[in-house]
Amino acid sequence: MSSQVNDALGMFVFLSVELSVLFIGISLLVGVLQRHIPPSKVEALLSSSRGRGYLLAAGLGAITPFCSCSTIPMLKGLIRAGAGFGPIMVFLFSSPLLNPIVVVLLVATFGWTLTAIYVCAAFLVSLGAGWLLYTLGFERYVRGAGAQPATGCSASSGGECGGPASADVPKGRYNGLWREAWSDFLKVVPYLLIGIAIGSAIYGFMPMGLLEHYAGPDNAFAIPVAAVIGVPLYIRAAAVIPLAGALLAKGVGAGTVLALIIGSAGASLAELILLRSLFTLRLLAAFVVVIFSMAMIAGYATFLFF
Numbered sequence: 001m002s003s004q005v006n007d008a009l010g011m012f013v014f015l016s017v018e019l020s021v022l023f024i025g026i027s028l029l030v031g032v033l034q035r036h037i038p039p040s041k042v043e044a045l046l047s048s049s050r051g052r053g054y055l056l057a058a059g060l061g062a063i064t065p066f067c068s069c070s071t072i073p074m075l076k077g078l079i080r081a082g083a084g085f086g087p088i089m090v091f092l093f094s095s096p097l098l099n100p101i102v103v104v105l106l107v108a109t110f111g112w113t114l115t116a117i118y119v120c121a122a123f124l125v126s127l128g129a130g131w132l133l134y135t136l137g138f139e140r141y142v143r144g145a146g147a148q149p150a151t152g153c154s155a156s157s158g159g160e161c162g163g164p165a166s167a168d169v170p171k172g173r174y175n176g177l178w179r180e181a182w183s184d185f186l187k188v189v190p191y192l193l194i195g196i197a198i199g200s201a202i203y204g205f206m207p208m209g210l211l212e213h214y215a216g217p218d219n220a221f222a223i224p225v226a227a228v229i230g231v232p233l234y235i236r237a238a239a240v241i242p243l244a245g246a247l248l249a250k251g252v253g254a255g256t257v258l259a260l261i262i263g264s265a266g267a268s269l270a271e272l273i274l275l276r277s278l279f280t281l282r283l284l285a286a287f288v289v290v291i292f293s294m295a296m297i298a299g300y301a302t303f304l305f306f
Contacts, residue, residue: 004205012200015270016193020185026073027181035173048084048134054127057087061094061126071095072274076184079142079278086134093126093290097266109245110254113306118258121298122266129290133283141283187277194273222256223299227292230263254306259299266291 046053071092078088098119106115133139244257267288275284 008200008205012197015200020189023073024181024185027076027184028177031077031177031180032174035177046078046083046087048086048139050084053084053087054090054130057083057090057130058094058098058123058126061091062098062100072271072278073184076278084134085139085142086130088130089133089287090126090130092287093129093266093294094122097122097262098126102265110248110257114254114258114302117301117306118261118298121258121294121301122262125290125294125297129293133286133290138283138286141280141286143278143280219253219256220300220303222253223259223303224292224296226256226260227263227295227299230260230265230295231267231269231288231291253303255299255301255303258302259295262295262298263291266294 046057074095075088075092078091103115103119106118244261247260248254248257272284272288275287279287
């Protein structure tokens, strides 16, 4: 069996186990939080009509060390809790890109200047894109099945919708928690496995030498190519940064490297297939455009000024 097949199969098994455990674990955590925090509180804090909601969503994304796929359970929880559409999208854009682990790795690998360009591009584009999508009315492209009342308000939860969160949570409030998390997982597992299979095949068979050959520091056209290559891949930011460091050492341009990091960490084919269960194609296309634009802005800012 060739090394490419071994790499693809190994990645498929690894991602299937990792993402399944992450999805169920995060779903359970979100379910617990929903039973303690009333939907009215989430809605008030993350309202699309308040600028503070966008900043809080970006901050929430920055402190949640999720990869692009594992943001989906949290995203579903925010939708159910009635959070504003704009802040929800800010969280979706920022969560895989701005967490402290990624920022520390970037500083260690590339230094402060490239890290500052990366953080500014991810933060500002996330805020601007979330507000713009809300202003343009893209909220109507969220699938109705995702916008259900918070599961913490179900009859089995033992709590009252919109009521104050109590420090002493009745045992009955957790009834059905595992069932809800497992049900959510079963709904997305076909999308998950299809996305992982395609991403693993790309990971195993894509010749990275082509990127090294055509993406030198003087080639400005390599930046959009790197962004396009990055989006279909499923590589956690913590894993793509060492890879990007190796490419930079081999002569790949710094702008190209940043575009690859944002493209591959900010979106993935597996995430897009998962998001298809929540978003229509128009919103899905808008999401890809935002990540691609973010990668291009960071890449060309680096190309021009670094």
